[in-house]
Amino acid sequence: MSQLPASLFDKVWDAHVVRSIPDGPDVLFIDRHFIHEVTSPVAFLGIESRDIPVLYPQRTFATADHNTPTIHQDQPVKDPLSAKQLAALSSNAEKYGISIWALGSPKNGIVHVVGPENGITLPGMTIVCGDSHTSTHGAFGCIAFGIGTSEVEMVLASQCIMQPKPKKMRITINGKLGKGVLPKDVALYMISQITASGATGYFCEYAGEVFENMSMEGRMTVCNMSIEMGARGGMIAPDETTFNYVKGRDKAPKGEAWDKALAYWKTLKTDDGAAFDKELVFDAANIEPQITYGTNPGLGTGITHSIPKASEVKDGEASYKKSLAYMDFQEGQPLLGKKIDYVFLGSCTNGRIEDFRAFAKVVKGRKKADNITAWLVPGSHIVEEQIKKEGILDILKEAGFELRQPGCSACLAMNDDKIPAGKYAVSTSNRNFEGRQGPGARTLLASPYVAAAVAVTGVVTDPRELLSEA
Amino acid sequence: MAYDKFTVLRSTAVPMPIENVDTDQIIPARFLKATERKGFGDNLFRDWRYNSDDTPKKDFVLNNPIYSGKILVGGKNFGSGSSREHAAWAIYDYGFRCVVSSFFADIFKGNSLNVGILPVTVSEGFLDKIFKAIEADPKTELEVNLPEQTVTLLATGESEQFDINGYKKHNLTNGYDDIDYLQAMKSDITAFAEKSLY
Numbered sequence: 221m222s223q224l225p226a227s228l229f230d231k232v233w234d235a236h237v238v239r240s241i242p243d244g245p246d247v248l249f250i251d252r253h254f255i256h257e258v259t260s261p262v263a264f265l266g267i268e269s270r271d272i273p274v275l276y277p278q279r280t281f282a283t284a285d286h287n288t289p290t291i292h293q294d295q296p297v298k299d300p301l302s303a304k305q306l307a308a309l310s311s312n313a314e315k316y317g318i319s320i321w322a323l324g325s326p327k328n329g330i331v332h333v334v335g336p337e338n339g340i341t342l343p344g345m346t347i348v349c350g351d352s353h354t355s356t357h358g359a360f361g362c363i364a365f366g367i368g369t370s371e372v373e374m375v376l377a378s379q380c381i382m383q384p385k386p387k388k389m390r391i392t393i394n395g396k397l398g399k400g401v402l403p404k405d406v407a408l409y410m411i412s413q414i415t416a417s418g419a420t421g422y423f424c425e426y427a428g429e430v431f432e433n434m435s436m437e438g439r440m441t442v443c444n445m446s447i448e449m450g451a452r453g454g455m456i457a458p459d460e461t462t463f464n465y466v467k468g469r470d471k472a473p474k475g476e477a478w479d480k481a482l483a484y485w486k487t488l489k490t491d492d493g494a495a496f497d498k499e500l501v502f503d504a505a506n507i508e509p510q511i512t513y514g515t516n517p518g519l520g521t522g523i524t525h526s527i528p529k530a531s532e533v534k535d536g537e538a539s540y541k542k543s544l545a546y547m548d549f550q551e552g553q554p555l556l557g558k559k560i561d562y563v564f565l566g567s568c569t570n571g572r573i574e575d576f577r578a579f580a581k582v583v584k585g586r587k588k589a590d591n592i593t594a595w596l597v598p599g600s601h602i603v604e605e606q607i608k609k610e611g612i613l614d615i616l617k618e619a620g621f622e623l624r625q626p627g628c629s630a631c632l633a634m635n636d637d638k639i640p641a642g643k644y645a646v647s648t649s650n651r652n653f654e655g656r657q658g659p660g661a662r663t664l665l666a667s668p669y670v671a672a673a674v675a676v677t678g679v680v681t682d683p684r685e686l687l688s689e690a
Numbered sequence: 691m692a693y694d695k696f697t698v699l700r701s702t703a704v705p706m707p708i709e710n711v712d713t714d715q716i717i718p719a720r721f722l723k724a725t726e727r728k729g730f731g732d733n734l735f736r737d738w739r740y741n742s743d744d745t746p747k748k749d750f751v752l753n754n755p756i757y758s759g760k761i762l763v764g765g766k767n768f769g770s771g772s773s774r775e776h777a778a779w780a781i782y783d784y785g786f787r788c789v790v791s792s793f794f795a796d797i798f799k800g801n802s803l804n805v806g807i808l809p810v811t812v813s814e815g816f817l818d819k820i821f822k823a824i825e826a827d828p829k830t831e832l833e834v835n836l837p838e839q840t841v842t843l844l845a846t847g848e849s850e851q852f853d854i855n856g857y858k859k860h861n862l863t864n865g866y867d868d869i870d871y872l873q874a875m876k877s878d879i880t881a882f883a884e885k886s887l888y
C-alpha cells in the first residue's frame with residue numbers, strides 16, 4: 221500500500237482528530253493539559269455554572285507559577301489577589317482530582333519546565349495550556365500550543381478543542397553554529413528574519429543539522445519562541461536525543477509500555493517529499509549572538525550591529541518609530557556599550573539547567589557589575605537543586621550573584637519582580653513588549669551568554685570576547 | 691460563556707492605526723489577577739489610556755470623546771502575543787463587538803470568536819480607506835453584516851467581503867459556543883480516548 225508522504229505535523233495532528241466539521245474546525249483530542257493559577261479559575265467557574273464535571277482529570281496537571289513570589293516562598297503570599305488565584309487553583313485541583321504542584325511543592329516550577337522534566341510531556345502528544353509558550357513542548361515532536369480560557373474550559377469538559385488545521389512551514393538550518401551562539405540566538409535570528417507576524421497561520425517544523433545537534437533544553441528554547449513569529453507552534457522530530465532525555469523520567473512509560481511507545485515515536489518524522497505550504501532555509505554561519513532593541517521580538521539584530529534605520533525595517537515605519545521612542549533609542553545607534561540596569565535570567569525560555577551553566581561559564585572568576593541588579597530565577601525546584609548540586613551556585617555567589625526561587629517572575633511581572641519605569645533590562649525571557657516586565661520597563665531580549673556578559677560588564681557586551689579569554 | 695448573538699452591526703468606529711498591538715497593551719498582566727470574568731473593560735489599554743497617577747492621557751483615542759462605537763479598527767497584526775483571553779474579554783466588556791484589521795494574530799482571533807467578538811479581516815487598502823473615512827468624519831458609520839460576510843463604509847457604499855468558517859458563523863449568529871457542540875459528541879470522544887496511547 222502506498223501512502224502519500226506526510227509531515228511530522230500531519231502525522232501527529234491526524235492521529236488526534238476525533239471529528240472534522242465540514243466548513244469548520246477539527247475536533248482535536250488533547251493528551252495533556254497543563255493549568256496554572258491565572259487562566260484557569262474562570263474556566264472552572266464556567267464548567268461549574270453549566271454543571272459539567274471534568275471529563276479526564278488524570279490528563280490535566282496543575283502548577284502554580286505566574287503569580288508566585290521568588291523570595292520567601294515559605295511565607296504567605298502578600299498580594300491578596302495573587303493569593304486568591306493560587307487558592308482557587310488548589311481548591312479546584314482538589315475538588316476535581318487534578319494533580320497539582322502548588323507553591324512549596326518540591327516539584328513546583330514553571331509549567332513548561334516541569335512538564336518535560338517529569339516526563340509528563342512525551343513525543344507525539346497533543347498538549348495545550350492557557351499560556352502561549354506552550355509551544356515549548358514541540359521540542360518533543362508534540363503539537364503543543366497556547367489556548368484561551370474558553371478553550372481551557374472545553375478541555376476540562378471534553379478533553380478536546382476545536383481548531384482549524386494550520387498551514388505548514390518548515391525552517392531548515394544547516395551548518396555549524398559559531399562560538400558563543402546559543403539556541404536563543406537561533407530563535408531570535410529566525411524571528412528577526414521572518415518578523416513577529418511572519419509565521420502567523422502556520423505551524424513550524426524545525427529541521428536540519430543545527431536542530432539535530434541541539435540538546436533538548438535548546439530545542440525547548442527554540443520551540444518556545446515559535447509563538448513570537450506568530451506561529452501557532454513549532455516542532456522538532458523526536459530522535460535519540462529526545463528518547464534519551466525522556467527515558468527514566470518520573471511519569472515516562474516503563475518496561476513494555478516504553479518499548480511500545482518507542483516503536484511508535486520512531487515513526488514520527490517527516491517523510492521525504494512531504495509538502496509544506498512554505499519552506500525557509502537559513503545558514504548557521506550567518507547567526508551571531510543576538511539582541512533586540514524594539515518592542516516586539518522581531519526587532520532584533522546581531523549584537524555587533526547598530527539599530528536599523530526606519531527605512532530598512534519590514535514593520536510599518538510609524539510603529540517602528542513608536543517602538544524606538546519607547547525604548548529611547550535612536551536609529552543608527554550602536555548596541556554595544558549601551559548601559560544596562562537589570563539582568564533577568566529565567567523564564568520558560570531560558571530557565572533550565574543549561575541556561576544556568578551557560579551563565580556561570582561567563583561569570584566564573586568575574587564580578588557582577590555595580591550598576592546591575594540581577595535576578596536569576598530557576599524554572600523549577602528541580603533546576604534549582606541541580607544548580608546547587610553541580611556547584612553552579614558557588615560560582616554565582618563568588619561572582620556576587622544570588623539565586624531566587626522558581627517561577628515566571630519578571631517574564632511577565634505579575635509578582636513583585638518588576639523592572640522600574642525607564643530602566644533597561646537584558647532578559648533571557650521571550651517578550652519585549654511595552655510594559656511586559658513592568659510599566660515603562662525597557663527590555664532587550666538575549667541569550668544567557670549575553671545576559672551574563674552584561675551582568676559582569678554593566679553594558680551590552682559581545683559574550684564572545686569574554687568566552688575567548690576563558 | 692454566553693454572549694450576545696451577532697448578525698448585523700451598524701456603528702461608528704474607534705480608530706487605532708498602530709501595527710502589532712499586542713495583548714500586553716490590550717490588558718497588562720498585572721490586571722489578570724481576577725478569579726472572575728468581570729470588569730476588564732476598565733483596564734482595556736490601561737497603560738496607553740492612563741498616566742501612572744491614573745489620570746487619563748488626553749491624546750489616547752479612547753479618551754477622545756469624538757470617537758465612539760462598537761467597532762474597533764486596528765492596524766496590522768492586531769492581538770499578537772499572549773494567549774490571555776482577558777484581552778478579548780476587556781474589548782467585549784468595554785463595549786466593542788467587532789474588531790476590524792488587515793491581519794490578526796491567531797490565538798487572539800480564536801479567543802475573540804469564542805467570546806462573541808467578530809474579528810473582521812479586510813485588505814490593507816480597505817483598512818486604509820476606513821481609517822481615512824473616520825479621520826475625515828468621526829461620526830461615519832460602518833456596517834458589519836455577518837450573514838452576508840460584508841463590511842461596508844456607509845458614507846460611500848464601498849464594501850468588502852470577509853472570511854469566516856460556516857461553523858463559527860453559525861455559532862456567532864445563534865449565540866452558541868463550542869462547549870455545547872462538544873457536549874453533544876461525548877460518546878465519540880470517550881471512544882476515541884480509549885484507543886489513546888497516552
Ligand code: SF4
Nearest residue numbers: 353567568628631632
Ligand atoms: S515564564 Fe513567561 S512565558 Fe513562560 S509560562 Fe511563565 S509567563 Fe508564560
